[in-house]
Amino acid sequence: MSEEENKLITERRAKLHAVRREGVAFPNDFRRNALAAEVLANHAEHDNAWLEANPVRVQVGGRMMFKRVMGKASFAKIADRSGQVQLFLQEATLGESYEAFKGWDVGDILGAEGVLFRTRTGELSVRVETLRLLTKSLRPLPDKWHGLTDTDTRYRQRYVDLIVNDESRAVFRKRTRIVRLVRDFLDTMDFTEVETPMMQPLAGGAAARPFVTHHNALDMQMFLRIAPELYLKRLIVGGLERVYEINRNFRNEGLSTQHNPEFTMLELYWAFRDFRDLMDLLERLLRSLAEAVAGGLQVSYQGRVYDLAVPFRRVSVADLVLEHNPGIDAARLRDVPYLRAWCEKLGIPFKPGDGAGKLQIEIFEKTAEHTLQDPTFVTGYPAEVSPLSRANDADPFLTDRFEFFIAGRELANGFSELNDPEDQAERFHQQVARKEAGDDEAMHYDADYIRALEYGMPPTAGLGIGIDRLVMFLTDAPSIRDVLLFPHLRPES
RNA sequence: GGGUCCUUAGCUCAGCCGGUAGAGCAGCUCCCUUUUAAGGAGUUGGUCGUGCGUUCGAAUCGCACAGGACCCA
Numbered sequence: 001m002s003e004e005e006n007k008l009i010t011e012r013r014a015k016l017h018a019v020r021r022e023g024v025a026f027p028n029d030f031r032r033n034a035l036a037a038e039v040l041a042n043h044a045e046h047d048n049a050w051l052e053a054n055p056v057r058v059q060v061g062g063r064m065m066f067k068r069v070m071g072k073a074s075f076a077k078i079a080d081r082s083g084q085v086q087l088f089l090q091e092a093t094l095g096e097s098y099e100a101f102k103g104w105d106v107g108d109i110l111g112a113e114g115v116l117f118r119t120r121t122g123e124l125s126v127r128v129e130t131l132r133l134l135t136k137s138l139r140p141l142p143d144k145w146h147g148l149t150d151t152d153t154r155y156r157q158r159y160v161d162l163i164v165n166d167e168s169r170a171v172f173r174k175r176t177r178i179v180r181l182v183r184d185f186l187d188t189m190d191f192t193e194v195e196t197p198m199m200q201p202l203a204g205g206a207a208a209r210p211f212v213t214h215h216n217a218l219d220m221q222m223f224l225r226i227a228p229e230l231y232l233k234r235l236i237v238g239g240l241e242r243v244y245e246i247n248r249n250f251r252n253e254g255l256s257t258q259h260n261p262e263f264t265m266l267e268l269y270w271a272f273r274d275f276r277d278l279m280d281l282l283e284r285l286l287r288s289l290a291e292a293v294a295g296g297l298q299v300s301y302q303g304r305v306y307d308l309a310v311p312f313r314r315v316s317v318a319d320l321v322l323e324h325n326p327g328i329d330a331a332r333l334r335d336v337p338y339l340r341a342w343c344e345k346l347g348i349p350f351k352p353g354d355g356a357g358k359l360q361i362e363i364f365e366k367t368a369e370h371t372l373q374d375p376t377f378v379t380g381y382p383a384e385v386s387p388l389s390r391a392n393d394a395d396p397f398l399t400d401r402f403e404f405f406i407a408g409r410e411l412a413n414g415f416s417e418l419n420d421p422e423d424q425a426e427r428f429h430q431q432v433a434r435k436e437a438g439d440d441e442a443m444h445y446d447a448d449y450i451r452a453l454e455y456g457m458p459p460t461a462g463l464g465i466g467i468d469r470l471v472m473f474l475t476d477a478p479s480i481r482d483v484l485l486f487p488h489l490r491p492e493s
Numbered sequence: 494g495g496g497u498c499c500u501u502a503g504c505u506c507a508g509c510c511g512g513u514a515g516a517g518c519a520g521c522u523c524c525c526u527u528u529u530a531a532g533g534a535g536u537u538g539g540u541c542g543u544g545c546g547u548u549c550g551a552a553u554c555g556c557a558c559a560g561g562a563c564c565c566a
Contacts (some may be wrong), residue, residue, distance in 0.1 A: 006503060066529080140519060
């Protein structure tokens with residue numbers, strides 16, 4: 001028998017049809033005057049003597065999660081958005097609706113009115129005087145003790161996961177809180193939150209394959225954005241000076257525990273500041289988030305404790321490459337044939353057009369990146385792989401840029417912005433050359449962005465933070481799917 | 494893209510050197526007026542992910558496919 005028409009559903013459907021024959025099966029005239037958690041918190045101190053002397057009448061409603069019928073009396077627990085409260089039901093008080101209740105199922109949504117009292121074991125409960133079925137649930141919930149563990153069902157039918165798994169609800173509440181705290185943090189610093197286009201004629205601001213769509217009225221190809229960067233910096237040219245955006249980016253790439261095709265990114269741009277200021281800001285932000293949502297500066301993630309109290313390590317790409325590859329000669333880190341030989345030795349594929357900067361990064365990613373457990377700012381990113389970053393004054397092979405790693409993952413990327421329109425035009429030309437050489441992640445030449453820079457962009461620092469990965473870290477979630485309400489999955493067969 | 498493992502009742506899981514499919518919870522019938530995974534008695538429920546093969550016989554062995562988990566690139 002298929003899941004769509006199994007016996008349990010058939011039985012519940014018959015119960016629904018019986019309710020329909022009696023009248024309105026899906027009433028919407030019941031109103032609550034209390035939530036479960038409020039009821040419990042407001043009367044935590046009160047014993048039965050107090051409750052008898054000061055009767056508290058409440059109207060509560062929610063989904064029935066437990067049901068224990070004992071002849072002429074029953075207990076049930078209902079869950080609302082705040083938590084659960086127990087109902088005590090007696091045939092003597094409820095009459096006909098008690099008989100009806102015995103036929104209702106775990107999962108049904110009920111409304112109850114009654115007075116508070118404590119049971120023999122001291123649990124604050126509602127002695128129900130009026131009970132109504134508000135919504136019949138046709139599908140059985142997962143096992144009350146084991147809950148729902150099958151990841152496929154948890155992700156595909158998130159509504160079921162949210163009904164039965166408290167921890168899952170807690171993660172998403174925490175996610176919302178984290179995002180709100182980030183906004184508060186930036187708003188306090190006089191940043192302005194803005195919205196920029198998700199559909200773009202050119203997908204710029206990052207190295208990634210875009211999703212392609214089509215605008216019918218204009219008969220033109222458009223792209224879902226891979227980053228908001230170039231639009232936000234136009235706003236810096238416009239004089240907004242401190243802007244940020246928290247919203248979705250789309251990258252047409254594979255799925256993994258750390259990648260979803262659409263993911264949430266914070267990007268902020270801060271005029272009259274440089275990349276060092278961003279490192280300080282990120283350090284402060286992470287600490288304040290950990291204290292607010294993870295219980296302190298010692299954050300436990302997947303069994304390991306991360307101490308955010310100590311200053312975060314700051315180390316260059318070159319130093320990490322040398323640290324993890326003792327055979328590499330520090331004097332030859334910009335020697336292309338030498339680095340190619342090392343890539344071959346390490347089994348790293350490379351393209352003919354790759355220069356020393358790109359090869360360094362390949363070696364870094366293969367040998368060092370995953371070892372960066374404790375919070376670490378990696379600096380000294382080569383200009384070749386940083387087409388939008390300001391070149392370092394002392395060493396233009398490098399840029400004033402960092403990436404931030406924790407638990408072996410990239411969490412943020414920040415740099416002093418390239419505001420020299422002629423340098424930027426030259427970098428775009430290099431990207432176009434790479435694209436023509438077959439690198440489909442290379443950038444386009446964005447003429448309007450160059451025009452904006454030609455009006456003059458003040459010296460600026462810009463930071464991007466992967467919100468999903470940040471939430472994963474702060475909620476101890478092993479997979480990005482655990483922090484996305486509806487993660488991308490292959491279609492159901 | 495490569496490797497390892499998983500898919501059996503609504504849920505959580507046994508069964509896997511081939512011999513007609515099992516438990517707990519949920520459901521159904523009955524008993525029970527203070528339960529806490531309530532308890533007691535009885536009982537229903539399965540194209541064992543899909544397809545092809547090996548075999549007298551396949552949940553079990555082989556191959557392919559689909560979906561999922563983890564590791565690697």
